[in-house]
Amino acid sequence: MENNSAFDSFELQLTNESKSFLREAGKWANFLGILGFIGLGFMVIGAFSIMAMGSAFGSMGGGAGAFGAIGSTFLGVIYLLMVLLYFFPVLYLYRFGSRVKKAFANNDTAMLTSSLENLKSHYKFVGILAIIMLSFYALAILIAIIGGLAS
Template sequence: MIHNPITQLEQLTITKASKNFLKETAKWAKFLSIIGFILIAIMLVFAVFATTIFELAGKMQPGMPASLGLTMTVTYLVLAIIYFFPVYYLLQFSNKMKTALSTKNDETLAKAFEMLKSHYKFIGVFTIITMSLYALLIVVAVFGGL
């Protein structure tokens, strides 16, 4: 009898050990997402006060660019928005995984893994973009210095 790989995957069962690993993973995911949301809140608070902070710093340190506060505000707002999505996906993974394991619901389990996939996909794409920007910066620095 020839087994279809898709049929074999559909019959995949979660053992007690796997269930415990997934429970623990969901707990750590929740912890990391809470820390992530706290850091986002700190970024937003800094973004709100950055203009005032850098305006005061400019008075104490002559020569500081006047637009630095606005630049920092925009930067921290953009970073908070970017950081929100992977943290949100991680929290959703945690909540859905806990629900799926307690209710033994396959659809909720699939949604949990979908959120985990979204989290890692976002992190992966962001990493590629960041590395590309670094490579571009290096090329500009090397050829701009000639």
């Protein structure tokens, strides 16, 4: 026995106003995606600059120089890991923006579906990242409270 609700045969249609909103959202997402890639490029340059400065200071000699080189290399690697982490939401946002523009330019439903899939992936990634960060904050607060009580 099948349970067919009224929503099973419901077909969603986009009004001209909702199409306009999606077009504009796509333009902004494309713009923000491009800015995100530029920002990631600057972060990569910054990471390699930090590592290069550390090794330059490390080659000067002295006791702190070697630690500075190791510390700056570690900091540069952390920066590169942040680039890798931020790459995916920027990529999803850019794909949403570019594909929604193509979908409306070519009246392509499959492309619109693909663009919305990338928007979903963007928000899912950012949401999971927010949960992870909130968990780290809660853990840090808990450790600080326990450390405060212990001292």
